[in-house]
Amino acid sequence: xxxxxxxxxxxxxxxxxxDTLDVISGKxxxxxxxxxxxxNSRFTDIQESIPGLTPKVLAKELKELxxxxxxxxxxxxxxxxxxxxxxxxxxxxxxxxxYAMKDWGISHREKIFKK
Amino acid sequence: xxxxxxxxxxxxxxxxxxDTLDVISGKxxxxxxxxxxxxNSRFTDIQESIPGLTPKVLAKELKELxxxxxxxxxxxxxxxxxxxxxxxxxxxxxxxxxYAMKDWGISHREKIFKK
DNA sequence: TATAGTGATTTCCTAAAGGAAAGTGAATTA
DNA sequence: TAATTCACTTTCCTTTAGGAAATCACTATA
Numbered sequence: 001x002x003x004x005x006x007x008x009x010x011x012x013x014x015x016x017x018x019d020t021l022d023v024i025s026g027k028x029x030x031x032x033x034x035x036x037x038x039x040n041s042r043f044t045d046i047q048e049s050i051p052g053l054t055p056k057v058l059a060k061e062l063k064e065l066x067x068x069x070x071x072x073x074x075x076x077x078x079x080x081x082x083x084x085x086x087x088x089x090x091x092x093x094x095x096x097x098x099y100a101m102k103d104w105g106i107s108h109r110e111k112i113f114k115k
Numbered sequence: 116x117x118x119x120x121x122x123x124x125x126x127x128x129x130x131x132x133x134d135t136l137d138v139i140s141g142k143x144x145x146x147x148x149x150x151x152x153x154x155n156s157r158f159t160d161i162q163e164s165i166p167g168l169t170p171k172v173l174a175k176e177l178k179e180l181x182x183x184x185x186x187x188x189x190x191x192x193x194x195x196x197x198x199x200x201x202x203x204x205x206x207x208x209x210x211x212x213x214y215a216m217k218d219w220g221i222s223h224r225e226k227i228f229k230k
Numbered sequence: 231t232a233t234a235g236t237g238a239t240t241t242c243c244t245a246a247a248g249g250a251a252a253g254t255g256a257a258t259t260a
Numbered sequence: 261t262a263a264t265t266c267a268c269t270t271t272c273c274t275t276t277a278g279g280a281a282a283t284c285a286c287t288a289t290a
Contacts, residue, residue, distance in 0.1 A: 007154040016220025038125040100211040105131025
């Protein structure tokens with residue numbers, strides 16, 4: 001009757017992709033995860049390792065990443081007291097996404113400059 | 116001298132990831148690519164296949180995706196004239212990212228609901 | 231005691247993203 | 261002739277992201 005020819009099976013992919021975007025969207029979350037993953041654990045080190053990142057944005061993003069259980073904030077009761085951030089094991093599950101995006105970004109840049 | 120212990124090699128990953136984010140960031144670009152890839156080629160079909168997508172946003176995103184050579188807009192001089200969108204071959208290079216994000220979204224949702 | 235560093239917070243601001251709703255103009259179908 | 265469809269466009273508005281700069285509490289160091 002009604003000619004419904006819209007392909008709706010794309011929702012099987014669209015929905016989980018949007019769930020993922022809800023967690024890692026924005027300019028800074030993946031860069032912060034990468035920086036912490038590579039060994040930066042102090043607030044200032046993370047900030048300085050990512051050009052353009054301001055303390056306000058870093059503080060906000062770290063809180064969100066903590067809530068999503070991707071990053072752990074630890075207070076080290078030493079003299080002086082230190083605060084370190086490190087990745088939760090759960091953040092490792094993002095590795096395939098990060099590498100896929102790294103690879104694509106590299107070849108995209110090559111493509112753009114070859115023309 | 117100066118105790119420089121910031122791990123800067125993360126820029127090797129951060130930079131290409133940010134190049135990728137510049138192309139596919141936002142709530143709608145990947146869903147639109149998925150929908151077109153699965154067979155939706157008409158403006159209205161694409162719009163109706165993605166819940167919440169408004170025509171204004173769809174029109175804007177399609178233009179950007181065209182500029183990035185991910186989607187092709189074709190005018191079919193038929194009676195009536197039709198406009199169809201289809202993926203450029205270059206869009207296929209995004210498949211690893213899309214699948215990585217789909218997989219992550221599925222298991223993330225499982226993780227959230229199990230708790 | 232003064233200075234510097236650490237890990238932020240606060241205030242103020244702009245720009246971009248996104249949503250709701252209506253409209254448009256050409257063509258088609260009833 | 262009227263209604264409908266298609267592919268948008270336009271207007272108006274709210275929300276969110278993000279940036280600049282100053283400030284703050286605490287500790288360490290000179």
